Amino acid sequence: MRLLVVEDEVRIAELVRRGLEAAGFVVDGLRFCADAREALATTAYDAIILDLGLPDGDGMGLLSGLGSLDSRPPVLVLTARDAVEDRVLGLDAGADDYLVKPFAMTELIARTKALLRRPGGALGIVLKAGNITFDSVGRDVRVADTSLALPRREAAILEQLMRRLGRVAPKVVLEDKLYGIDDELESNAIPVHVHHLRRKLLDAGATAEIHTVRGVGYLLTEAKP
Amino acid sequence: MSSSWSRSLQFRLAIRLALVYLIATLIALAVIAYKAFDVAAALNDRELRLRAGDLARSVIVDDGGAPRLAMSSKLTADYASPAGRDVFAIRTAEGHVLAAHPKSFGDRAATWPLASDEPSWFQLENESAGADDFLGLNIAVPSVAGPVSISVAQAGGQSVFVESVVTDFLLDAAWIAPLTFIVTLGAGVLVIRSGLAPMREASRIATRIGPTSTDIRLPRENLPKEIEPLVTAMNSALDRLDQGFALQRRFTANAAHELRTPLAILTAALDSMPPGEDVAKLRDDAARMNRLVEQLLRVARLDAIALKVSDTVDLNAAAASVVAAMAPLAVASRRPLALIEAEGSVEVKGNRHAIEDALRNLIENALAHSPEQAEISVRVDRSGSLIVSDQGPGVAVEDHERIFERFWRGSGAKATGAGLGLAIVREIMKAHGGRVSVGNNPGGGAVFSLVFAGAP
Numbered sequence: 001m002r003l004l005v006v007e008d009e010v011r012i013a014e015l016v017r018r019g020l021e022a023a024g025f026v027v028d029g030l031r032f033c034a035d036a037r038e039a040l041a042t043t044a045y046d047a048i049i050l051d052l053g054l055p056d057g058d059g060m061g062l063l064s065g066l067g068s069l070d071s072r073p074p075v076l077v078l079t080a081r082d083a084v085e086d087r088v089l090g091l092d093a094g095a096d097d098y099l100v101k102p103f104a105m106t107e108l109i110a111r112t113k114a115l116l117r118r119p120g121g122a123l124g125i126v127l128k129a130g131n132i133t134f135d136s137v138g139r140d141v142r143v144a145d146t147s148l149a150l151p152r153r154e155a156a157i158l159e160q161l162m163r164r165l166g167r168v169a170p171k172v173v174l175e176d177k178l179y180g181i182d183d184e185l186e187s188n189a190i191p192v193h194v195h196h197l198r199r200k201l202l203d204a205g206a207t208a209e210i211h212t213v214r215g216v217g218y219l220l221t222e223a224k225p
Numbered sequence: 226m227s228s229s230w231s232r233s234l235q236f237r238l239a240i241r242l243a244l245v246y247l248i249a250t251l252i253a254l255a256v257i258a259y260k261a262f263d264v265a266a267a268l269n270d271r272e273l274r275l276r277a278g279d280l281a282r283s284v285i286v287d288d289g290g291a292p293r294l295a296m297s298s299k300l301t302a303d304y305a306s307p308a309g310r311d312v313f314a315i316r317t318a319e320g321h322v323l324a325a326h327p328k329s330f331g332d333r334a335a336t337w338p339l340a341s342d343e344p345s346w347f348q349l350e351n352e353s354a355g356a357d358d359f360l361g362l363n364i365a366v367p368s369v370a371g372p373v374s375i376s377v378a379q380a381g382g383q384s385v386f387v388e389s390v391v392t393d394f395l396l397d398a399a400w401i402a403p404l405t406f407i408v409t410l411g412a413g414v415l416v417i418r419s420g421l422a423p424m425r426e427a428s429r430i431a432t433r434i435g436p437t438s439t440d441i442r443l444p445r446e447n448l449p450k451e452i453e454p455l456v457t458a459m460n461s462a463l464d465r466l467d468q469g470f471a472l473q474r475r476f477t478a479n480a481a482h483e484l485r486t487p488l489a490i491l492t493a494a495l496d497s498m499p500p501g502e503d504v505a506k507l508r509d510d511a512a513r514m515n516r517l518v519e520q521l522l523r524v525a526r527l528d529a530i531a532l533k534v535s536d537t538v539d540l541n542a543a544a545a546s547v548v549a550a551m552a553p554l555a556v557a558s559r560r561p562l563a564l565i566e567a568e569g570s571v572e573v574k575g576n577r578h579a580i581e582d583a584l585r586n587l588i589e590n591a592l593a594h595s596p597e598q599a600e601i602s603v604r605v606d607r608s609g610s611l612i613v614s615d616q617g618p619g620v621a622v623e624d625h626e627r628i629f630e631r632f633w634r635g636s637g638a639k640a641t642g643a644g645l646g647l648a649i650v651r652e653i654m655k656a657h658g659g660r661v662s663v664g665n666n667p668g669g670g671a672v673f674s675l676v677f678a679g680a681p
Binding site for chain 2: 009011012015016018019022100101102103104105106166167168170211213214215216217219221
C-alpha cells in the first residue's frame with residue numbers, strides 16, 4: 001500500500017516515514033502543496049497524511065482541491081492547532097480523520113489503518129484482525145486459515161467490528177447495518193448474536209476478542225502477543 | 226428593595242416634582258380661597274351700598290316739610306323678613322334719627338359720628354343668640370331731604386346667596402385641585418420616564434456585555450450630553466479589554482504550537498527506537514510531559530478565553546461519544562467502562578466540546594484509581610447531570626474540596642498526572658453555571674457528579 005505524507009517539518013516527516021514503513025507501507029514524503037498536487041495527479045495513493053500548516057499554502061486548500069478528483073483517497077490531517085473550530089473546519093473541508101500533534105506513532109498507524117479498512121479501501125476488502133481474516137467480497141471467514149462458518153447476521157456483525165478494529169462499534173450502528181427498514185428487531189437480538197459469535201471465535205482459537213461496552217456497543221481488540 | 230427604589234433617578238425626580246406640584250397647588254388653593262372671600266366681601270359691600278341707596282331714595286319730605294321714610298312695599302317686605310337679620314338707621318344732617326329698624330339700633334347709631342361720603346365700616350354684636358355678628362356700612366347719601374347719614378348692616382356680613390356661591394366655588398376647587406395635581410404629576414412622571422429612555426436603553430445594552438460578547442459597545446445617539454463622557458469612557462475601556470483578550474488568545478495559540486512541535490518530534494523519535502527498558506522509561510517521561518503541557522494549555526485557555534456556553538447539548542449523545550472514545554483505553558487497562566443513558570432526551574445549555582472534556586477528565590481520573598476488572602460507570606441523570614462512579618478507594622471526606630484545586634495530587638495517585646485534571650473540570654463547570662461534586666459510594670468507591678445549571 002502506498003501512502004502520501006505531506007509534512008514540512010523535516011524531523012517529523014522523517015520519523016513518520018520511518019514508522020509507517022516499519023508498519024509495512026510504502027511512503028512518499030513531500031514538503032510543499034504544489035508538489036503534492038502534482039504527485040496526486042500522477043500516482044494513485046491509498047491514503048494521504050496531510051499537515052495543515054504547510055509553508056506554501058494552507059493544507060486546507062489542498063484538501064478542498066482533492067474533492068474534484070475521482071476515487072479520492074481518504075485523508076488524515078495533522079496539525080498543532082487543535083482549537084475546536086480548526087478541527088471542525090478540517091473535517092468540513094473533507095478530511096476523514098484528524099490527529100493533533102504531538103501524537104504517538106502507534107496512534108497514527110492505527111488511524112491510518114482504520115481509514116484503509118473502509119469498504120473499498122486498501123485494507124477494506126480483506127479485513128484482518130489478529131488471526132481472523134474476512135473476505136468481504138466472498139463473505140468468507142477464516143481463523144488461522146481454517147474456515148469458520150457463520151450465519152449471515154453474525155458474519156455481518158463480525159465485519160463491522162473488524163472494520164472498526166480497536167474502536168467501539170455502537171449498538172445502533174450494528175442494528176442499522178443488519179436490519180432493513182421492514183425487518184422486525186427484537187431488543188435483545190444483537191447481544192444474542194454477539195454472544196454466539198464470541199463463543200465461536202473463542203472455540204476457533206481467534207487471537208482477537210470482542211469486548212462489551214455496556215450501554216454503548218462492542219469493541220474488537222487484537223490480543224497482545 | 227427600598228434602598229434601590231430611593232436611588233432611582235426617576236423616583237427622585239418624581240418625588241421632587243410631586244413636592245413642587247403639591248406646594249404650588251396649596252399656594253394656588255390658598256390664593257383662590259383668599260380671593261374668593263375677598264370677592265365675597267366686595268359683593269357684600271356692594272349689596273350694602275345698594276341698600277343704602279334704596280333707603281335714601283325712600284326718604285321723602287312730607288307735607289309739613291319734615292323728612293320721613295316711606296318704604297316701598299318691596300322694601301318693607303325685605304326688611305320684614307327674619308327679625309334680626311337686617312338693620313338700618315337713617316339720620317339727617319343734623320343727627321336726628323329719621324328712621325331705624327329696629328329702634329334699638331337707631332339709638333345706637335345716634336351715638337356715632339355722622340357718616341361722610343367716604344364709606345366706613347362697623348361690626349356689631351348680634352343680640353339674637355346664635356346669630357352672626359352684624360357687618361355694616363356707614364355712608365352719607367344724598368336724598369330729597371338733603372344728605373342723610375345711613376347706617377345699614379346685615380347679619381353674618383354675607384347674604385345667603387353670596388355665601389352659597391362662594392361655598393360651591395371653593396368645594397369645586399377642593400376636588401379639582403387634587404385631580405389636577407394627580408394628572409399633572411402623572412404626566413410629569415411620564416415625561417421624565419421618556420426623557421430617561423435613552424439611558425435605560427444604554428443600560429440594557431450594557432447588561433448584554435459579557436466575556437462571550439465583547440464586541441458590544443454602548444450607543445451614543447440620543448444620550449443626554451451629561452452622560453456622554455461616561456459612555457465614551459466605558460466604550461474605550463471595553464476596547465482595551467478586547468485588545469487584552471485578543472493578545473492572550475494569540476499568546477496561548479502561539480505557545481501551543483511552540484511547545485507542541487518539539488514534543489511531537491521527541492515523542493516520534495522515541496517511538497521509533499528499538500524497544501528497551503531505557504527507551505520505555507524515556508517514553509513514559511515524554512508522555513508525562515505531553516500530558517502536562519496539554520493540561521497547562523487547557524487551563525491557560527480556560528482562564529484567558531471565556532467559554533461560549535450557548536449551544537444546546539444532548540447529554541446522552543455527549544456521554545456516549547466520550548465513553549466510546551475512551552473504551553479502547555479502558556479495555557486495554559482491563560477496567561470496563563459502562564454507560565447508563567437517561568430515559569428520554571436530556572439537554573443542557575453549554576459547550577459540547579468542553580462538557581466532553583470534563584467527562585473525559587473524570588473518566589481518566591477513575592481509570593487511574595480503579596482496581597482492575599472493577600467497572601467504571603457513567604450515568605446520565607434526567608435532572609441534567611453526569612455521574613461517574615468507580616470502585617476504587619474513594620476520596621476522604623476532608624479532601625472533598627481540595628481535590629479540585631490546581632496541582633493537588635492525592636497520596637494514592639499514579640505519578641503520571643499533573644494534578645490539573647479535576648481543576649479543569651471545575652473551571653468548565655463554573656463556566657457553565659454548574660458545579661462538580663464528589664461523594665463516596667456506600668459500597669466503596671468515589672462518585673463524581675457534574676451538575677448543570679437548572680438541575681436540582
